[in-house]
Amino acid sequence: MTGVRKGLAKVEVALRWDPSPAGTPANDLDIVAAVYPAADPHGAPVQLVHFGSRSPDGTITLNRDSHTGQGFGFDEVMTVELHRMAPDKGRVVIGVVIQDTRVGAGGGAGRAKTFADVAGTGFRIREGHTDLAQGDFAAVPAATAATVAEFTRDASGAWSFALRLEGFDADPEEFTRVMGGGR
Numbered sequence: 697m698t699g700v701r702k703g704l705a706k707v708e709v710a711l712r713w714d715p716s717p718a719g720t721p722a723n724d725l726d727i728v729a730a731v732y733p734a735a736d737p738h739g740a741p742v743q744l745v746h747f748g749s750r751s752p753d754g755t756i757t758l759n760r761d762s763h764t765g766q767g768f769g770f771d772e773v774m775t776v777e778l779h780r781m782a783p784d785k786g787r788v789v790i791g792v793v794i795q796d797t798r799v800g801a802g803g804g805a806g807r808a809k810t811f812a813d814v815a816g817t818g819f820r821i822r823e824g825h826t827d828l829a830q831g832d833f834a835a836v837p838a839a840t841a842a843t844v845a846e847f848t849r850d851a852s853g854a855w856s857f858a859l860r861l862e863g864f865d866a867d868p869e870e871f872t873r874v875m876g877g878g879r
Contacts, residue, residue, distance in 0.1 A: 703854025705779035707823045709790050709845065711772040714816030723814045724795035726868070727774045729756050730876045734786025734849065742785070744872050745774070746793075755780045756788075778847060778855040786849045789860070789876040792819065792833075793841040793868045808867070812837035819844050821857070829859045839863025841871040 709727055716723045730741035731751065745756040755777040776788060794809050811817055811833035821829045821844070829845065836842050846860040864871055 703778075703850075703852075704823055704847065704857060705855075706775065706777045707821060707828070707847070707857070709774045709776065710820045710822075711792055712816065712818045713771060713814050716814075721809075723809070725772070725814065725817070726793050726795060727758065727772050728791045728793055728868075728872060728875070729774060729776060730789045730791070730872065731756070731781070731785050732787040732789070732876055734784055737787040737848070738877060741789075741872070741876060746868075746872075753780070753782065776847070778849075781849075783853065787876070788847040789843055790821075790845040790847075791841060791843040791871065791875045793866075793871050795868065808840050810838050810840055811842070811863070821845050821859075828857050831859070831861060833861075833863075835861055836863025839865060841866050841868070841875070843875050 711725060711727050713723055713725050726747045729745040731743035732739065733742050743751050745751050745758065747758060750757045757775050759773045759775055774790070778788070794811070794814065817833045819831055820827060833839070833842055841864045843860045843862045846858045847855050848858070849855050864874060866874060
């Protein structure tokens with residue numbers, strides 16, 4: 697390699713949504729990152745990073761965590777320092793999961809919220825000041841969780857990005873098991 701770095705280095709994943717209407721259960725969306733080994737990039741994740749956690753090596757951190765969507769701009773922000781990841785890490789999948797807040801009377805009854813139930817959803821993935829992708833969850837309205845991005849390391853060690861908007865009907869625990877499965 698020359699003095700010019702190839703591939704991605706440090707990316708930011710940001711998530712936004714509107715608060716729920718007054719008197720209804722809060723909209724609580726969370727960014728989740730799953731890190732997979734280079735030796736088995738579609739197997740079980742070796743790290744899961746989400747609200748209340750960070751990666752053991754400090755390469756993935758949740759900088760902002762919202763439980764309601766209140767605020768201006770993006771409500772949750774996660775930083776992924778790909779360039780600092782150990783060589784045995786070969787794939788990172790980023791997803792969004794709606795926490796179990798129910799649609800229906802009493803907050804505990806009814807069905808789980810889907811992206812169609814949450815107004816103003818959107819995501820942005822960027823490196824520095826360059827947007828790699830922006831979007832919303834309109835393509836997966838019946839889903840309770842979705843992947844949004846996949847970062848993979850090639851044989852030279854360079855990281856690349858692929859937009860991967862795929863919806864899942866899964867609770868948060870199940871989603872972390874299936875979000876990075878083979879396509």
